[in-house]
Amino acid sequence: ELLPAVPKWQCCIISTSHPTKQPLHLYWHDPLDCIKALFNHPHFENELNLTPTRVYDTADRMMRKYSEWMTGDTAWSMQSQLPDGATLLGVILSSNKTSIT
DSSP, X not given: OOOOXXXXXXXEEEXXXXXXSSOEEEEXXXXXXXXXXXXXXXXXXXXXXXXXXXXXXXXXOOSEEOOSGGGSHHHHHHHHTSOTTXXXXXXXXXXXXXXXX
16 A cells, blocks of 8 residues: 655754754755645545534534634634635644644
């Protein structure tokens, strides 16, 4: 089975204004390549949510349920300002050990 292509690592040496024992290497992926890889990966085919939505706990729509960014008011407001046919794409391209839940 062939796995989908993944973004290639890139590297450069960064010069600093203070001395270091070893050269400082910066490794990264091209952000657009990362987004393309996510959109083309078969595992995520039906998992990417590109439409802001309002979710309610009850049929009378009295209580909103917020579970992710696309269920929030900001995403709804931003989407309403975009031209027809355009959509939001919220992507976290970098993360440390901070929990994002």
